[in-house]
Amino acid sequence: MKNWQIICSFTYPHEAHQARIYLENSAIHCTLQDEMTVQVYGLYSNALGGVKLLVPEKDFEQARNLLVEGGYIQPNSAAEQALPVPQVVTTDNKHCPFCQSTNIAKRKDPNLLVVVLYFILGVFFPIFKSGYQCFDCEKQWKPISPKQAEKNRQGK
Incomplete structure (x- = not known):
């Protein structure tokens, strides 16, 4: 599977099959990776990164545009939309009622x-x-x- 790129990944195999069939109807050859593992061991999906949809490098941009058009992926990838996660620190300080110590x-x-x-x-x-x-x-x-x-x- 040389010169293939992962265009997107899905949690469930049936979602990946829908996207694969959508691309194959547009004459773009594609394949799925880790499909059988996720079907047999469903809880491994997150550990493996989901079922991956692979397309040849030469068809990557065309496939990406088709998947955006079909609603399978968002126009801006997650890497382009990286947002900082706010960190909230809360403490519940309890004090001694006699000397107000926190020890x-x-x-x-x-x-x-x-x-x-x-x-x-x-x-x-x-x-x-x-x-x-x-x-x-x-x-x-x-x-x-x-x-x-x-x-x-x-x-x-």
Whole structure:
């Protein structure tokens, strides 16, 4: 398959066959690459780059124009339309309520009541209770729900 160029690739073999037949009706010889692999192992399509439609170098421009005309490919290729991907960085900083330090960690302590119920009932329950610990002031606290925080602000 010397002097052949990939004109486009398709995720599914039936899409590639439609484009191949469209080109062959216009007297442009073409062939498909990786068609059988994608038919047998459909999930390999992305790993292989899809089913590739190959045309001879001498017919490349004519085939490209026909595929654009037929709506199989966009007039501007993806390489010409390379756009930068915006990078958004979000952080959820949690602070110690006592000293406002960010040097905190989530902690898990065994819950004695759940351990006793586990042995009595023989049913598995989550054993650990979670909370937070500040490494700067050595204090520990439990997270509260938004409803509880609103009640605390109102003084009830």
